[in-house]
Each structure stands twice: as C-alpha cells, then as structure tokens.
Amino acid sequence: MTRAGIIRIGVLVGAVAALEAACRAGYVNRQAVIAPSEMVRGAWRVLGTQEARGHIAETLTTVSLAFLLSVIAGFAIGVALHRLPRFRRAVDPLLASYYAVPTFVFYPVFIVLFGLNRWPLVAIGFLFAVVAVAINTLDGLDRLPPVFMRTARVLRLSPRQTLLRITVPAIAPWLFTAVKFAVAYSFIGVIAGEFVQAGSGIGFAIAFAYNSFDNLTMYGLMLLLFAFVCTLNMSLWTWEQKLYARRGGR
Amino acid sequence: MGSSSTVQASLSGVTRVYPAGGAGKPVHALGPIDLELRAGEFFSVVGPSGCGKSTLLDVMAGLAPPSSGTIAFEGKPVRGQVPDGIGVVFQEDASFPWLTAYDNAAFAARQAGLPENEVRARVEHTLSFMGLMPFAGAYPAQLSGGMRQRVCIARTLVTRPRLLLLDEPFGALDQQTRLLMGDELLALWRETGATVLLITHSLDEAALLSDRIGVMSARPGTFIDLVETGWPRERDSRIVSRPEFGELTGRIWAGLRDQSMRALAAAR
Numbered sequence: 001m002t003r004a005g006i007i008r009i010g011v012l013v014g015a016v017a018a019l020e021a022a023c024r025a026g027y028v029n030r031q032a033v034i035a036p037s038e039m040v041r042g043a044w045r046v047l048g049t050q051e052a053r054g055h056i057a058e059t060l061t062t063v064s065l066a067f068l069l070s071v072i073a074g075f076a077i078g079v080a081l082h083r084l085p086r087f088r089r090a091v092d093p094l095l096a097s098y099y100a101v102p103t104f105v106f107y108p109v110f111i112v113l114f115g116l117n118r119w120p121l122v123a124i125g126f127l128f129a130v131v132a133v134a135i136n137t138l139d140g141l142d143r144l145p146p147v148f149m150r151t152a153r154v155l156r157l158s159p160r161q162t163l164l165r166i167t168v169p170a171i172a173p174w175l176f177t178a179v180k181f182a183v184a185y186s187f188i189g190v191i192a193g194e195f196v197q198a199g200s201g202i203g204f205a206i207a208f209a210y211n212s213f214d215n216l217t218m219y220g221l222m223l224l225l226f227a228f229v230c231t232l233n234m235s236l237w238t239w240e241q242k243l244y245a246r247r248g249g250r
Numbered sequence: 251m252g253s254s255s256t257v258q259a260s261l262s263g264v265t266r267v268y269p270a271g272g273a274g275k276p277v278h279a280l281g282p283i284d285l286e287l288r289a290g291e292f293f294s295v296v297g298p299s300g301c302g303k304s305t306l307l308d309v310m311a312g313l314a315p316p317s318s319g320t321i322a323f324e325g326k327p328v329r330g331q332v333p334d335g336i337g338v339v340f341q342e343d344a345s346f347p348w349l350t351a352y353d354n355a356a357f358a359a360r361q362a363g364l365p366e367n368e369v370r371a372r373v374e375h376t377l378s379f380m381g382l383m384p385f386a387g388a389y390p391a392q393l394s395g396g397m398r399q400r401v402c403i404a405r406t407l408v409t410r411p412r413l414l415l416l417d418e419p420f421g422a423l424d425q426q427t428r429l430l431m432g433d434e435l436l437a438l439w440r441e442t443g444a445t446v447l448l449i450t451h452s453l454d455e456a457a458l459l460s461d462r463i464g465v466m467s468a469r470p471g472t473f474i475d476l477v478e479t480g481w482p483r484e485r486d487s488r489i490v491s492r493p494e495f496g497e498l499t500g501r502i503w504a505g506l507r508d509q510s511m512r513a514l515a516a517a518r
Contacts, residue, residue, distance in 0.1 A: 147342040153313055154338045155361050156331065165361075169348040247347040248391020 034215050042220025043227075052205060052221070059190060059202040062118050066125025066186040071179060073126070074133020079163075081134065082141040098131045107193055116199060125189035132181035140174025141167070173247070176240050180233065187229055258289040258445050259310065259413055264319035265470070266305050278470040280305045282319060285464065285473065287413070287445055292436075294448040294456035296502060297466025298513035303449045304341075306471065307417050310447065311338050323413065337411030337444075341418040345390040345398045345405075352377065352386040355404040362409055369408075376404045379441065380434065396420075396427045400434070407442060414439075416448045420455070428452070429487045432459050436486060453506070457498045458487060465505045468513040475505045 001009075016036050022028050023035035034042070046052040081088040103124065110120035148170055152162040168175070194203025202225055209218035265281030280302035287293055297303050308314040310321060312328045321328040323336060332338070337358075345354050355377055359369045377383045380400050390398045399419055406414065416435075420428045432455060439446050450456050456463045457479065465475040479498060481489065489495055 145342065145344070147340050147344045148346070150313060150338075150340060151344045154311065154332050154336075155358050156334075157361065161361070166346070169346070172348060246389050246391065248389070 031213070031215070034219050038216065039219040039223045042216040042218075043223045044220070046217055046220040046224065052217075055200055055202050055205040055221075056224070058118075058200045059194065062121045062194075062201065063125060063186045063190045065118070065122045066129060066190055067182050069122065070126045070129035070182050070186060071133055074130045074178060074182070075137050075175070077130070077134040078137025078141065082138055088138075095131060095135060103127045103189075104192065107196065111197060116197070121190045121193040121198065121201070124193045125186040128189035129182040129185035132185055133178040136174045136178035136181065137171070140171030143174070144170050173240070173244065176236070176243065180236050180240070183232060183236070184229075191225070256289040257286045259287040259323045259447075260321070261285045261310065262320050262322075264306075264309060264316045264321060266302065266309055266314065267317040280309070280469075280471050281316075283472060287447060289412075289445055290443055291461045292439055292446045292448070292459055293462050293464065294450055294460040295464045295466060296450060296453060296456045296506065297471055298468050298506065298510040299451065300513055300517065301466045301469050301509070302471035303451075303466060304417055306466075307338070307415050307447070307449050311336055311415050313338075335412040336415060337406035337409055337413070338415045339399075339403050339406050339417065339419045341421045343390070343395065343398050343402070343422075345393075345401045347390050350387050350389055351382055351393065351397075351401045351404075354390070354401050355382075355408055358405050359408045372408045372410075373404075376407050379438070380404055396423050396431060399423070400431070403435075403438070407438060410442065411444055413445045413447070414442075416446065418449055418451065421451070428455060429458075429490075433486045435459060440483060453499045453502050454490065457495055457502065458485075458490060463502060465502055466509070468509045468516065474509065475502075477502060 019028070019033070020036050023030070023033065023038075081091065106127065107120060107124050110123045114120045114123065144167060148166050149162070152166050157165065190201070191203040191206075194201035195207045196203075198204040202221055206218055206221045206225075209215075209221065261283050263281070264283045266279045268277040268279055270276045283306065295303050295306060305314065309316050310328070312321075312330060312332045315330060323333045326333065345351075346357065349357065352373060355373045356369050359372055360366075364372070374383065377386055380403070382397065382400060382404060385393060385397065390401065393401065399422075403419065420431050423431065435446075435448075436459060448456070448459060460479055461481065463477040463479065464473045465477065466472065467474045477498065480494075
C-alpha cells in the first residue's frame with residue numbers, strides 16, 4: 001500500500017476511534033450521535049429484518065432505473081449536441097447553469113404528474129444525473145482526435161461501427177466519469193426524494209426512524225447506505241485508475 | 251528503378267477549392283494537378299508549407315472530393331469513399347490507446363472480415379518484420395512515438411494495400427529515428443511490392459526514399475518539377491553519403507527555394 005493510502009486509512013480509523021471513545025465516555029449525547037460500534041450493531045439488526053431489506057431493494061431498483069435512464073439519455077443528448085453545433089451553441093449556457101437550478105423543487109410536480117410511487121423518484125434522480133452524463137459525453141467527443149475519425153473513413157467503417165468500435169472506446173475515460181456522476185447523483189436524488197415524500201425506500205425508512213427517535217435504526221441504515229455507495233464508488237475509481245494507467249492518460 | 255510502367259493511380263486536372271467561410275474568399279488550395287503513379291514505384295511529394303500536399307493526399311485517398319478533375323485508382327474512378335486497396339498513414343498518432351500493439355495492428359484486418367487465423371498470421375508476420383513482436387502486448391502509452399507510428403503503419407500493411415499513402419508519417423520524430431524509419435519503410439516497400447506516395451517536408455527524406463519526386467509550388471500547389479532519382483531498388487540510408495544525393499537535394503531545393511519564399515511572404 002502507498003504511503004498516502006496508509007495515511008488515509010490512519011485518518012479514517014483515528015476519526016472513528018475518536019468518535020467511539022467520545023461516545024463511550026459520555027462526551028457526546030446519545031440522542032444526537034451513537035457510537036460507531038452501535039451503528040454497526042444497528043446496521044446488522046436492520047439487515048435481519050424483512051421490512052428493511054424491502055426498503056433497500058426498493059431504493060436500489062429506483063436508483064438503478066434513474067441511473068440507467070440518465071446514462072442512456074445523457075449519452076444520446078451528448079452525441080446529438082455534438083452533431084448539431086448550432087443547436088449546441090444555443091443550449092450551452094443552459095447546460096453550464098443547469099446545476100444552479102434547484103431541480104428538487106420540481107419533485108412535487110412529479111408527484112402530481114406520476115402519483116406517489118417510484119416514478120417521481122426516478123424522475124428526480126434522472127434530472128440530477130442526466131446533464132452530468134451529457135456534459136461529460138460532450139467533453140469526451142470534443143477531445144476525440146480527428147485522426148481517429150479519418151482512420152475510420154480509411155478503414156470504411158459504417159457510422160454504427162465507428163461509434164461502437166472507435167468513438168465509445170476512445171472517450172471511455174469521459175464516459176467513466178459520467179457513470180460515476182450518474183451513480184452519485186441518482187443516489188442523491190432518489191434518497192432525498194424518499195426522505196421528503198415517499199411510502200418506502202431507504203430515505204423513507206431513515207426519516208421514519210428519525211421521527212420515531214430510533215437512532216439505532218437510523219444510524220444503521222445510514223451506515224449501510226454509506227458503506228454501499230462508498231464501495232461502489234471505490235470500485236469504479238479503482239477500475240478507472242487501471243484504465244488510465246493502461247492508456248497513459250489518453 | 252524497381253517499378254514497372256503500369257499506371258496504378260492517376261489524377262487529371264484535379265483542383266481543390268475550399269468554399270468561402272463567412273465573409274472570406276474561397277481558398278484555392280490545390281491544382282490543377284496531373285499525375286500518373288506507376289505500379290510499385292516510390293513517389294514522394296515535397297513542397298512549401300501550406301501548398302496543398304496533404305490536400306492532395308486526401309483527394310487521392312477519396313477522403314475529400316476534388317472541386318474539378320478526375321482521380322482513378324486501378325482504372326476505377328475514386329469518388330467519396332476510400333477504395334479497397336488503398337492504405338493511409340497519417341502524420342498524427344492514430345494508434346488506438348485502448349488496444350495493444352497487436353490488436354491495433356489487427357484492427358483493419360478484422361474490420362475487413364478476414365478469418366482470425368489469417369489475421370494472426372498477417373499480424374505476426376508484419377510485427378515480426380517491423381521488430382515489434384516483443385511489444386505486441388504493450389499499449390501505445392507504453393511505446394515511444396516512433397513505435398506508435400510503426401504500429402499505425404503495421405495496421406495499414408496488414409490489409410496489404412496496393413497503394414500506400416503516407417502523410418508525413420515521421421514528421422514528429424527526430425532526425426536519427428527518421429533515417430532508420432526510412433530504411434524500414436524501404437524494406438517494407440520492397441517486401442510488399444506496394445506503390446508508395448509519401449508526403450514530406452523533408453528534402454533529404456524524399457531524396458533518400460524515392461524513385462520519383464514531385465516538387466510542388468506554393469499555394470495553389472501544382473507540380474513544378476518531377477525528379478527521377480535513379481536509385482537502385484535495393485537501397486538504404488547510407489546513400490546520404492553519396493555525391494549524387496547532395497546533387498539531388500540541391501536540384502530539388504533550387505526549384506523549391508523561390509516557392510518557399512513566396513509561401514513565407516504570403517504567410518506574413
């Protein structure tokens with residue numbers, strides 16, 4: 001392991017140990033924060049209940065839908081904008097300022113449109129993620145060396161072959177970044193939506209536990225969510241690093 | 251000279267005019283050009299910067315349409331698509347960074363639908379011939395600029411083109427590497443029997459490698475001189491020390507100097 005890795009783990013372990021010690025010594029109010037070991041116990045207990053597993057499955061399904069739709073639509077939007085430079089110039093300022101818009105205010109509108117079910121959550125997760133995917137796809141296409149496209153013509157590749165065999169692998173690092181954003185934004189959108197107004201899901205279960213002063217369940221769920229998202233992102237990051245190392249940053 | 255007299259590719263009255271952009275004027279980049287490439291010859295094109303050398307290659311390859319005139323390859327007109335039998339190597343690094351040297355070299359042959367055992371045989375032969383076999387599993391990022399360019403040449407050669415168009419493929423390399431790459435290119439040319447058209451800005455490179463050299467004028471580029479080198483087919487970079495080599499580069503430069511000064515003045 002690298003020196004930076006050792007320091008990183010040291011900082012994390014130190015912070016958790018300090019919180020554990022502070023909680024056990026009574027420096028931290030149990031009504032506010034419970035000890036990390038208690039959080040682990042809560043997470044274990046939560047995993048043992050059928051109800052919580054249902055919430056987790058519900059959230060993962062909703063996030064997966066938001067993620068998949070945003071990746072597909074974001075990629076298509078990116079490719080389309082790249083092919084339509086005039087239209088792109090028109091929408092560029094909108095893309096640049098998109099994340100300044102509090103997309104979440106549209107959540108009640110989606111509930112009215114789709115009803116209190118999974119789809120308003122999918123819509124909000126999708127809206128959070130789709131533009132990040134489109135922007136990264138565009139960025140990748142902008143940096144695609146023109147000589148690759150000329151090579152495709154020399155080798156008489158069809159437009160579909162050019163897309164699948166040259167464009168997509170060539171911009172893979174940017175698509176990877178897009179996927180990482182899509183994962184993170186889909187989770188944020190869906191969990192936040194569930195937290196505010198939903199009948200099931202991890203966000204709903206956390207809010208329910210919070211309102212019931214059930215800290216063990218609340219922190220248990222939060223820990224599970226945290227562990228899952230971090231593991232997912234770390235796996236993507238590790239894969240990305242391997243990809244970059246092989247390609248020498250190209 | 252090792253070439254036969256069969257005409258493999260021809261350009262007749264070819265011009266290329268880029269349409270005016272915005273309030274600008276149309277740019278007459280090339281021509282009129284008349285040229286007959288003999289099957290199996292090594293033909294180089296030299297000319298001042300911006301004279302339309304690369305445009306000539308694009309038009310010959312079918313990558314850009316001529317504004318007027320006709321191009322034929324093996325008797326058939328070249329229109330809008332790169333004909334089967336023409337391979338192109340560009341100046342820029344066109345190796346695919348996500349593929350190993352082997353898979354880069356195999357890319358075009360696989361695209362052409364050759365069976366995998368045939369692809370393997372051709373790739374291994376080409377990589378061995380070019381001394382790249384020890385690096386077959388390496389990614390372009392792990393190779394030097396010269397080796398990456400050789401991978402691109404290998405990718406083109408694996409399809410066994412009958413006409414090889416090279417657009418300053420060694421432009422980004424240092425002088426020593428260029429000389430050695432020139433030797434390698436000559437060996438490949440002899441081995442494949444392909445016709446080669448090399449675009450270069452290096453008079454030495456043109457004089458060293460070619461059977462014939464087309465000297466182009468400043469823009470719009472036309473041929474102002476066609477020089478027969480008279481080199482034997484078996485040759486390598488050691489001919490740079492021959493007195494004829496100096497005479498040859500002297501003759502090319504004599505034709506090119508005025509044109510280069512014109513191009514330089516126009517650029518200022």
